[in-house]
Amino acid sequence: MKLVIINYGAGNIKSLQFAFKRLGVEAILSNDTETIKKADKVIFPGVGEASSAMKKLKETGLHKLIPTLKQPVLGICLGMQLMCNYTEEGQTEGLGIFDVDVLKFDSTLVKVPQIGWNTITNLKSELFQQVSEHSFMYLVHSYYAPISTETISTSEYQIQYSSALQKDNFYGVQFHPEKSSNDGEQLLKNFLNL
Structure with a gap:
């Protein structure tokens, strides 16, 4: 399987590579469009x-490429x-793949950013096979995607928000599966099996 992690200078790449290595897959880092x-997976x-x-x-033209990809694509956190x-x-x-606007948490109501473990609920996708409701995932974020028709999991912090989204071959998770212990690893495994 050819797994590519888009390398555009926006963090968390090494921990992702290690997470996939534990699953027996060598992830290639690249910003080359071809x-x-x-x-097979991005x-x-x-x-x-x-x-x-x-x-x-x-700068690299990736903003035009990403929305046209046909294989499974997983966006993580800022991705x-x-x-x-x-x-x-x-x-x-944004890239306009998910039809939702990302908003900032109200810092007068909650501590921003949200850092640490939070549960995911209302799981609706093959991405969550063998991941149980109320699993804990690791998050670090000040902004959130509101609930929409593309929401496939929710979390709560100040309000209920989308902790994962899906549209066609595009998946997005607000949490860091590579830092989320066994459940996060299961989610990455599920993505590889899509």
Whole structure:
């Protein structure tokens, strides 16, 4: 299997590589459009700030490539948020894959960012096979995707929000499966098996 992690300078790449290595898959890091197009599966990671991450995608033309991919694509954390229409972080236009705008948590109501373990519920996708309701996943984020028709799991922090989204071959998770123990590993395994 050819697994490519899109390398555009937006964090959490090494821990993802190690997580896939534990599952017996060598992930290739690349920002080359042909390499990404030919992959069986694509991971779109992201840690950092939305507008600068989008700028990096535009510099390499990846902002045009990603929405056209036909194989399973998994966006993680900021990767998922950039797959949405828009994010309030840096007033950034997203890739428009998921039809939702990303909003900031209200820091007058909760501590921002949300850092640590939170449960995922209302699981609706083959991505969550053998992952149980109320599993704990590890999150670090100040922005969230509201509930929409593309929501495939929810979490609660100030309000209920989408902790995962799916549209066609595109999947997005707000949490870090590579840092989320056995359940996170199971989710990555499920993605490889899609």
